[in-house]
Amino acid sequence: MSSFNLADIPRLLPKVSAEEVVAADLVHRGTQIAIDLAVAALILLVTLWASRWLSTFAKGAMGRMTRQSPPDATLQTFIGSAVRYIVIIVGLVAVLQQLGVKTTSILAVLGAASLAVGLALQGALSNVAAGVMILALRPYRVGDVIETAGRIGTVRALDLFTTELTTADNLKVVIPNSKVFGDVIVNKSFHERRRVDAVFRIPISVDLAAYIAALKTRAAADPRIMTDAEPVVEITSMAEAWVEGAVRVWTMPHDHAAVMADLLLAARMLAAGQAPLPPPALPKPSPPRPAQGRKSGLRNLRSRPKAE
CATH class of the missing domain: 1.10.287.1260 (Helix Hairpins)
Known part of the structure; x- marks a missing residue:
């Protein structure tokens, strides 16, 4: 081999x-x-x-x-x-x-x-972080009326950097999200209805019983006021020359300002001995059901049937 x-x-x-x-x-x-x-x-x-x-x-x-x-x-x-x-x-x-x-x-x-x-860009990134938290926690949504950073308006746009509001006098307000998230946020549209607290002051010489009854009648006749919670007129304070009280009723959020103005005017005219202006002729609203997924906080306000 x-x-x-x-x-x-x-x-x-x-x-x-x-x-x-x-x-x-x-x-x-x-x-x-x-x-x-x-x-x-x-x-x-x-x-x-x-x-x-x-x-x-x-x-x-x-x-x-x-x-x-x-x-x-x-x-x-x-x-x-x-x-x-x-x-x-x-x-x-x-x-x-x-x-x-x-x-x-x-x-x-x-x-x-x-x-x-x-x-x-730490300032801009703080706005982004605040925008992410707002989107996650959702304290308000587009279309809600909110009060924040000293401004009141309807939310028109929401992104990662800013929140855009439109005020009642049609002004555009752009607020950085970091300022919104670091401030108190009051959502005026979160619940299905709001309470009107119209505070009035009348002379001590006015007949309180007749005055309260007339004011209750005027409030109950307003079609914008909810029917499942009766209007409440109560005395809050008293002095030698005047009596202070408040009318408390429930209405829809978009009617809150108008109902407040009408009740204050009615209280003033009744105190002067004049007949109050009639309420607007509108259909009486039925009590709204709380929206699913948005807490109303008013479940205990439904009227109970009267005992026979």
Whole structure:
């Protein structure tokens, strides 16, 4: 048996030129690059499709979670956009990894850049954080009448940075979300109805029994006042020359100011011995049912049947 000599290997192998080796290497590298590009393009297409589908799914899920009340369009849009961008970011990282890019260094640079931008825009980012909390906690929605930061108005728009109000005299007020979230928020539209407290003051010489009865009659005749809670007229304070009292009735939020003005005028005219102006001719409203998902806080105000 003849022995194998290592020196015979170059003679036994076919002769390959340097050009052929370079060409074969280029073909191999080109094929690998084409495969990587095709896989990266496929990942990108799947990412874009998945981002849209998951965004739509998240919006629908938010709508199903609030099935008992009208869905909050602002919150649905925010959740859908957040899900979409998160999926796109994850997909882009996967594309870069498929193309052989070291994502750890890129993430480190992006982290340092984000820190610098965050320090420079900390005021704007505080508005974003407050906007996220407002969207999550939902102390008010678009269309509600609120009082905050010394302003009263109807919420027309709500985004991550600002809350836009329209006042009763048709002024546009834009308030940063950080100021809104850090201040007291009074939502005047949260409940289905509001109580009117019309405070009056009359001379001590007025017949209180007749005055209270006439004021109750005038309040009960107003069609804007709820029928399940009787009007209440009570004396709150008394002095040597005057008596102070209050008329307390329940009405719809949009009728609150008008009912308050009418009751104050009626109290003043009755104190002067004049007949009060008749209430407006409107259909008597039935007591509204509390909206599903929005607490009314008035469940105990329903009138009880009188004992026979």
